[in-house]
Amino acid sequence: MRLVYRIMHTWMATPFVWGQSDCCLGLADWHMLVKGGEDPAAALRGAYCDAVSCQQLCGWFTRPVEVIEDCLARVGGLPRVVAPEVGDVAVIVIPRKERPLPAGALWLGDCWGCKGPEGATTLSPTLVRPLACWGMDHAA
Template identity: 40%
Template structure:
């Protein structure tokens, strides 16, 4: 099993907990595993609900501000217009009848994976992703991490 899919299995074993193992923080866990830098080092355990997440990070209204700050400012990741397996991003999906942003892990042509409140880990085929708002290259290569 590749480290990428081992990470998805790890996500599936975690409960969704705001400020500990939510959609953004598990993505930041992945970045730390690959790069050694935790992009969310200043955010962990600072919120515990959707409301306090919004107050602390602003993610729900402006997801690109905080994720760009974390991924580029802290982790030093470069943006990519062509994400590959192991890269991370903010994507738009239909959730509870509304288009919502979520942090996600690129699976390459297979689509994206997200930490889900309801289902542990959800993989989304490209046809289920409304759009990629922004993506960052993590530098993971399945061949070099096998």
């Protein structure tokens, strides 16, 4: 099974829990699966328990790109890319009536995959806006 679908199945089978298995930590799990080594989000894992404490700890809702950049910097970083390839990661913005919602996402080739409250979801690129993308340099 292709690794991108393996991680999507893992996200589907795992409940969404802030600070344990959320969209940001899902990207860290993906990084460890592909690249191995240290957890890029080790400093965040288990350090918050809801949206409010997540924002207080790292600023996810106001500076999501910087949160991912900070995590990636801990493990040597990844290059930014303009056109993602399968397996690349991003921060996307999901439009909502209340306020736009940032989310960590994985490019699947024709849509974005996200870890969310319903497990895992796919989102059309026409419905979301990427804020930043990073190349995983991996044949996913």
